[in-house]
Amino acid sequence: KSVFLCSKAAIQQMKDSGNGGAVINIGSIVGQNAIPEALGYCASKATVEHMTRVMAVECTKYGVRVNCIAPGYVRTELIDKLVADGKLAFDEIKKRTPQRRMGSIDEISEAVIFVASPAAGFMTGEVINIDGGWTAYGYL
Template sequence: MSDVPQQAQQDIDAHALHEQVQYKNFSDLAGKVVFITGGASGIGRAMAEAFAVNGARLALLDINAGLLEKAQAELQATYPGIEVTTCVASITDEVAVENAVADVQALFGRIDVLLNNAGISMNKPTLELAPADWRRAIDINLNGAFYCAQSVGRRMVAQGSGVILNTASMYGTVAAPERAAYCASKAAVVMLTKVLAVEWAPSGLRVNALAPGYVQTALTDELVRTGRMDYDALIKRTPARRLGKTHEVATLALFLASDSAAYINGQAIVADGGWSTYSYI
């Protein structure tokens, strides 16, 4: 098995991200208030960087206070004058979510974009999947996404505008063995996205889902390290012959949150290097 190279800055290829967004194609995002769950690391951290480059005001929510503090300090050092606030909370706690959203609303006066990104993996044979594991995947990946969307959605409907991007997965659109809880929870996020899109569109909101394939993060590194993911087989199975990068998902989020995507609503946008298109034998 090949080694997966460790990323220098906790899952974020900052140089590649700057190459993608330094020219600021998304100037309409400047000044927008962007609420990011799971914003302290991985894809959420890359999203924070991408929106910071484009002049957004950021609210990062995560359960890890230490990583949140680190992310805030790094963003403020890299982009002097940027507004970044943080909220330590679990998205499975609907009261904590409501309190965090209310605090951000009070601070900034509005919320323009919700990047509903926090989630976990669950990769176990179905006959060995404990009820607690099933409940944990559903509670974080689905219930947490709902609590955040509902709380932020109330504010967006009242203000008559907003964009919500739910992080689903390619495994919310295709099946795989040993991922019953994960596939079920992410498929539910895709359908939740569609329901909210058609329900809230008349109020000026757009709701879409990001459906990434395998992206190199600390999570995938851990799956490889513990033998729960075969890196060589994964690369061979992926037509692009590589894993995705966090900045690639972040720049997709930039586009979908921007006015350039103003007529895209209720869609699950798959970014998986061709994985779900390829009928592999």
């Protein structure tokens, strides 16, 4: 619900300004891939992706582009804690990811900066996976 409300408010501001803009929602690769015992999380991320597409189609007439960044596993304090607590297997993630590593916060940030920039001016309604090849690999 929060992604919807924030996007809606941002779009309204951009419409009112008359200058358009770029909304970037943050999803996850689990919006496209089933992860056991994570039904609610997977469903919510799939919703973010489809909401992004609908908003993009509805808002382009106002000069507003709407896209979604869908990160894979990113090395964060939370991930490190899950690994340390034995709730997440770093070796399994590396084995499953063609680039054999997790992403970094900086790599996700760079993608967001690009999508927000004029260089992505013809991009709207897209879900951009930043996942080291996880989604392309398709093998569990």
